[in-house]
Amino acid sequence: MPGFFSDVFGVSTQVLDDYGALDVSLIADLPLFVDPFLLFNSDKAEYQELHNQIVTYLKFLKAKSESGKVSDGLLKEWYCFKEIRQNWLGYCELGNDGSGLGLDFAKALHSSLHLLFQDLGEEKVTRGTHLEKVCIIKDGVGRDNISDFATNLIKKYLMEYTQQFALERLSESQRKLRVVERATFNYALEKWVSAKYVLPFYNGDHVILTPKDILTKDENWINQNDLVDKFDDIEASVPDAQLRGSVSNYFYNRLEHDDDKEPTKKQRREAALETLREYPWLVDFYIKLKEETGNEATSVSEDRLRFVRLLFNEAVRQLTSLLPADFYDVPPVGTYEEAHKRLAYLKHVIEDQGGHRWFLSAGKPIRREKDLHVLYRLVWYGTKHDFGAEADDGRGPVDFKISYGAKDKSLVEFKLASNTQLKNNLKKQIEIYKHASDAQHGIKAIIYFSQEELDRVNGILSDLGLKGHKDVVLIDARGDNKPSGSKAK
Numbered sequence: 001m002p003g004f005f006s007d008v009f010g011v012s013t014q015v016l017d018d019y020g021a022l023d024v025s026l027i028a029d030l031p032l033f034v035d036p037f038l039l040f041n042s043d044k045a046e047y048q049e050l051h052n053q054i055v056t057y058l059k060f061l062k063a064k065s066e067s068g069k070v071s072d073g074l075l076k077e078w079y080c081f082k083e084i085r086q087n088w089l090g091y092c093e094l095g096n097d098g099s100g101l102g103l104d105f106a107k108a109l110h111s112s113l114h115l116l117f118q119d120l121g122e123e124k125v126t127r128g129t130h131l132e133k134v135c136i137i138k139d140g141v142g143r144d145n146i147s148d149f150a151t152n153l154i155k156k157y158l159m160e161y162t163q164q165f166a167l168e169r170l171s172e173s174q175r176k177l178r179v180v181e182r183a184t185f186n187y188a189l190e191k192w193v194s195a196k197y198v199l200p201f202y203n204g205d206h207v208i209l210t211p212k213d214i215l216t217k218d219e220n221w222i223n224q225n226d227l228v229d230k231f232d233d234i235e236a237s238v239p240d241a242q243l244r245g246s247v248s249n250y251f252y253n254r255l256e257h258d259d260d261k262e263p264t265k266k267q268r269r270e271a272a273l274e275t276l277r278e279y280p281w282l283v284d285f286y287i288k289l290k291e292e293t294g295n296e297a298t299s300v301s302e303d304r305l306r307f308v309r310l311l312f313n314e315a316v317r318q319l320t321s322l323l324p325a326d327f328y329d330v331p332p333v334g335t336y337e338e339a340h341k342r343l344a345y346l347k348h349v350i351e352d353q354g355g356h357r358w359f360l361s362a363g364k365p366i367r368r369e370k371d372l373h374v375l376y377r378l379v380w381y382g383t384k385h386d387f388g389a390e391a392d393d394g395r396g397p398v399d400f401k402i403s404y405g406a407k408d409k410s411l412v413e414f415k416l417a418s419n420t421q422l423k424n425n426l427k428k429q430i431e432i433y434k435h436a437s438d439a440q441h442g443i444k445a446i447i448y449f450s451q452e453e454l455d456r457v458n459g460i461l462s463d464l465g466l467k468g469h470k471d472v473v474l475i476d477a478r479g480d481n482k483p484s485g486s487k488a489k
Contacts, residue, residue: 003027005209008202009174019165021209024088026202027378031370032089033147034154036131037221038214041294047214050154055121055129057153057185058113062120065113072103077191079106081152081182087208089151089215090144105145109134115280125284127291132222136276136283143220156184159197162209166200176201213298221297224273227286231272234286247282251275335402335410336441340470342379343412343445347475350447356477365449365477369414372447372475373399376414401439409439417448423460426472447475454478 006013006023016023024030039051061078064070070078080102083090116133123129135146151158159180166175175198183195199206219225227234235251238244255263255271263271276282290297349355358375359366377400386403400412415422426444448454457474461467 005200005207009170009200011169015169016209019169019209020211020213021161021165022212022215024207024209026088026207029088029090031374032215032217033143033220034089034151034210034214035216035220035297036146036150037290037294037297038216039150039154040128040130041221041291041297042213046157050157051128054131054150054153058117058129058131059120060187060190061110062113062117065110070110075103075106075110079109081148083148084151084155084158084208086206087151087158087210089210090147105149109149116283123284125281126287130222130287132220133283133287135220136222136224136227136286143223146220152182155180155182156195158208158210159183159195159199161211162199162207163197165209166198170200174200176206178206180206213302216297221294222287222290226290227276227283228269228272230286230289231268231275233289234282237285237289238282247275247279250278335404335408336443339400339402339410339412339441339443340473343376343443343473346376346379347445347473351476351482354482356479356482359447359449359477365479367416367418367449369399369416372414372445376400376412376445403439407440410441410443411439412443412445414445414447417446417453417457422446422457423464426460426464426466441471443471443473445473445475447477449477449479451478451480 004023004025005011006016008026013023022030022032036051036054039047039054042048064074064078112134117129120129131150132146135143177196178199178201179194179196180199181194182192183197184193185191186193199208201207231251235244235247238247251271254274256267346355350358359371380402399414401409402412403409413425415425419425446457448457454474454476458467461469461472466472
């Protein structure tokens with residue numbers, strides 16, 4: 001099964017490494033994101049220029065936001081970008097079709113620009129301008145939005161970067177001249193315009209390569225969760241004692257909690273965000289702290305990239321190489337039997353073939369349901385069943401819905417053993433999903449990383465009368481009860 005760019009185009013991974021490009025999966029998006037801070041903080045002049053181009057575009061948008069009301073049509077033109085699916089990045093588990101940036105994002109950013117970027121280009125506290133500011137104040141604007149926005153603003157560079165590789169390393173039969181929409185912004189016309197590039201071509205579409213050193217996994221270096229965690233440090237960094245006192249007083253007046261109890265993390269978060277909205281200039285002191293430790297951003301990115309390579313490159317290659325020759329070609333049977341069969345195979349690889357190592361980074365477990373989702377998706381590659389991820393039938397999303405025809409439907413839900421809501425979820429969720437989807441069967445897969453987690457799960461299952469139930473599948477991803485790497489083959 002061709003899985004990665006190197007497989008499909010017959011180039012070695014070393015060639016891609018030497019070029020600096022990520023060897024992307026052409027089956028499912030890799031959970032990586034463009035982090036604008038890695039452009040800002042880079043020693044490479046070309047990356048710093050890319051960041052300058054982002055700032056230039058922000059200046060244009062700010063000027064428009066200050067000029068008065070802007071129509072929805074212009075908001076769509078200036079802010080709304082489709083996700084660039086051809087770079088195969090993000091967190092779409094089926095193929096590479098993401099949601100992109102819609103009108104809600106446009107309105108959120110447009111309404112925030114004049115407040116968040118009052119001194120845009122003339123910053124007095126920070127060393128530069130940072131697009132990530134908008135995700136700090138506005139809820140619902142996260143890493144995906146910032147990555148998509150930044151990726152679209154550097155689209156011309158990515159096309160030229162990919163074109164150079166295609167012309168130097170690929171045969172004429174592997175590349176095509178493509179018209180790429182919204183490739184560059186024409187400031188005179190105030191609109192995005194198309195351009196032509198020679199690009200790698202596969203399965204009816206072109207492919208875009210991305211440099212590894214501008215990518216990160218999980219959160220951007222500058223992000224809202226980190227800001228809330230560092231709120232005390234930010235407050236303490238304000239040089240003016242009177243201002244510092246006002247901020248502290250406002251924060252504690254907004255901190256609603258019982259006097260005899262410590263505030264919860266949620267209460268502190270809400271109070272911190274309210275304070276930041278009242279004193280938006282505090283964000284600059286947070287960003288200054290992040291700039292001062294910017295050298296750590298690169299090392300974090302490299303560490304996360306190593307983990308992604310292990311999980312999604314090596315794991316996928318190993319997983320698919322272990323599959324029986326006819327695994328993807330067997331005629332479809334009932335969805336319930338097939339869902340169990342493919343889940344059992346994934347369980348076998350994780351427990352008995354060394355697959356547990358895919359969930360380790362620096363010897364520590366990475367507890368992410370999404371990573372397990374991608375691997376389960378791979379054992380369904382090419383299936384004749386209708387296999388859907390993140391299906392929403394009116395009562396919330398379910399991880400996977402497998403159907404064959406109108407009446408044969410089954411659901412599969414993955415959970416971490418460490419999930420604090422596991423008991424309630426087991427008790428209610430699958431039955432709700434089955435009813436909403438008219439599915440005949442619901443299977444729950446639970447992955448655990450320690451004996452303590454296993455004991456907790458068994459206790460929950462016993463309480464609910466589900467211990468030993470066929471439709472509750474436990475997956476052992478522990479590292480302390482497995483054979484050594486040389487034996488786990």
